[in-house]
Amino acid sequence: MDEKTMVSDTLTGINGELKMYAEYISQSEDPKLKQTLKQMRNKAEAAQEQIYQIAREKSYYVPAAPASREEIEQVRSLFKPESML
DSSP states (O other), X not given: OOHHHHHXXXXXXXXXXXXXXXXXXXXXXXXXXXXXXXXXXXXXXXXXXXXXXXHHHTTSOOOOOOOOHHHXXXXXXXXXXXXXX
């Protein structure tokens, strides 16, 4: 297995973990468990960012181009209270 595949697999795994933490946090009633899950999620997010940085440095991952002002305004308009009726 080459390095690019390993980086990709690692990111896929971390992304799956983050989805799992989000689900568990939202379903947890126990404040201590919820806090522990949030701490675990934060560590996973930090690891994800480190791996993404490595992937960007090695050109394994190329982020999308920045959104234009028009695109940003279009998305914002979707979330204005009057558009949510």
